[in-house]
Amino acid sequence: MRLGLFGxxxxxxxLGHLILAEQCRESCGLDRVWxxxxxxxxxxxxGRTAVVHRLEMARIAVAxxxxxAVSEIETRRPGPHYSVETLESVHRDSPxxxxxxxxxxxxxxxxxxxxxxxxxxxxxxxxVVNRPGIGEVDPTSLPDFGPGSHRLLSVTIPLIGIASTxxxxxxxxxxxxxxxxxxxxxxxxxxxxxxxDTKMNERK
Numbered sequence: 001m002r003l004g005l006f007g008x009x010x011x012x013x014x015l016g017h018l019i020l021a022e023q024c025r026e027s028c029g030l031d032r033v034w035x036x037x038x039x040x041x042x043x044x045x046x047g048r049t050a051v052v053h054r055l056e057m058a059r060i061a062v063a064x065x066x067x068x069a070v071s072e073i074e075t076r077r078p079g080p081h082y083s084v085e086t087l088e089s090v091h092r093d094s095p096x097x098x099x100x101x102x103x104x105x106x107x108x109x110x111x112x113x114x115x116x117x118x119x120x121x122x123x124x125x126x127x128v129v130n131r132p133g134i135g136e137v138d139p140t141s142l143p144d145f146g147p148g149s150h151r152l153l154s155v156t157i158p159l160i161g162i163a164s165t166x167x168x169x170x171x172x173x174x175x176x177x178x179x180x181x182x183x184x185x186x187x188x189x190x191x192x193x194x195x196x197d198t199k200m201n202e203r204k
Contacts, residue, residue, distance in 0.1 A: 002029060006102040007036040011049050013061045014181045016162040020129055023157040024102050028127060034071040039079045049194060051075045060184040084116040087123040099124035105134045121149035128154050132161045171195035
């Protein structure tokens with residue numbers, strides 16, 4: 001089984017996230033894609049929406065897709081949460097899975113600064129996806145993490161300029177997010193009164 005892991009705060013999850021996951025699923029022949037909702041990522045400040053809401057929005061967003069699922073692997077354990085530890089845990093619990101780690105091209109430059117990047121490349125095939133403002137990823141420019149590591153892959157997807165930061169700002173200003181997130185997610189945000197605090201929406 002080929003399992004893709006797509007991590008993020010998903011605060012809130014939006015159509016750009018879903019398009020990325022679906023394009024990677026198709027391009028890499030993935031049997032499943034897990035949306036790994038981050039608990040306490042070390043590179044992002046505190047002040048995120050409560051994890052119970054982010055998990056529920058993710059579940060609403062992927063509902064109906066037979067190969068998408070939401071993982072609580074990070075939210076169930078104390079933070080901070082590092083990608084290498086998440087991959088180690090999945091590898092330990094599901095040793096027969098072939099793992100693929102999905103990241104945006106904007107994260108590629110920082111990858112060498114992450115905790116044990118070579119180990120990440122040993123545990124999973126890193127799939128680098130183009131992002132708005134960066135364009136297509138040149139496969140020849142992808143780093144090599146040495147013996148025992150998987151070859152990095154690049155996937156080109158339609159550029160959808162949606163960002164969670166902008167969505168939070170729109171909601172704080174009382175503006176529409178229709179057609180930027182799944183309708184169920186929009187309804188959940190409205191019902192729960194999320195993102196109305198302007199100070200909370202200034203976070204990255």
